[in-house]
Amino acid sequence: MKPFNHTNAKTLAEAKTAVAGGKATVIAGGTDLMGTLKDNILPTYPEAVINIKTVPGLDFIKEEAGMLKIGATTRLADIAANPVINQKYTALAQAASRVATPHVRDMGTIGGNLAQLHRCWYFRKPENRFNCVRKGGTTCYAMAGDNRYHSIFGVVNKCIAVHPSDVAPALIALNGKIVTTARTIEAENFFDVKYPSSTVLAPGEIITEIRIPAPPAGAKSAFLKFAIRKSIDFPIVNCAVMVGGAAPRIALNAVAPKPYRALKAEAAIAGKAINEATAEAAGAAAVEDARPLPATKYKVQIAKTLVKRALLATV
Secondary structure, three states, X not given: OOOOEEEEOOOHHHHHHHHOOOOEEEEOOOOOHHHHHHHOOOOOOOOEEEEOOOOOOOOOEEEEOOEEEEEOOOEHHHHHHOHHHHHHOHHHHHHHHOOOOHHHHHHOEHHHHHHOOOEOOXXXXXXXXXXXXXXXXXXXXXXXXXXXXXXOOOOEOOEOOEOOOOHHHHHHHOOOEEEEOOOEEEHHHOEOOOOOOOEOOOOOOOEEEEEEEOOOOOOEEEEEEXXXXXXXXXXXXXXXXXXXXXXOEEEEEOOOOOOEEOHHHHXXXXXXXXXXXXXXXXXXXXXXXXXXXXXHHXXXXXXXXXXXXXXXXXX
């Protein structure tokens, strides 16, 4: 690992100033960042790492003003175990409980899970051996290489690597928002495909809070994840849904370079009771626009099935 300066920020203002120039990066749990730094996967290396876990007031779970508020440095384990989240915001609790391993959930934060970089073995190859499009290059090496876990919905900005967050689709399904030091962003609009970030965050912009409106009366939510192993693995496909009491919301992840809002699946069940037939129709609609590569065709059926099963889990 290359040397860097480490600072325990005392305030958000201090952290924001430190990272504004683009030569420093924020750390909280560090479960994604430390591996990135150890493997030296990026063309540029931060001169400093700014710890925001030392900033007071960023670790909390509370209901206030008709919504759930979660501080950016709140641990995933605490979210998964919280009784209010389990009862009222079920998809989020289920998603947090499926992230990696107990040790990772004890360290990882909700802000970090949302802002993590994508997973692609060409992008993540140590010592920056593949200068791909997400690093400022001109080639997506996965297009002609091993792409078995990549997008089934085509490219975004010439990239087919998928977003790996489990929490992201739950927040989208629950109509959540991400609050930063500069603005409030709909969870659905928070993600991007750019060099080398996976979010719309600008230099110096830091996640501070997640907000989720109280679900409508009668609403239920669920999250499901398919992975090779029950522990540690990133998703092959995951899915979160919220139905009842309002218009349905369905989100998939690990199927595209950004979390995927399944609008056609939502339309297929709008105003209808959830049962075997309607859930099956929603699953089919969710993958109607899929354009898989030969090696990713299997993911289409997984996505279709997860949508169906997640909807039936709310009944």
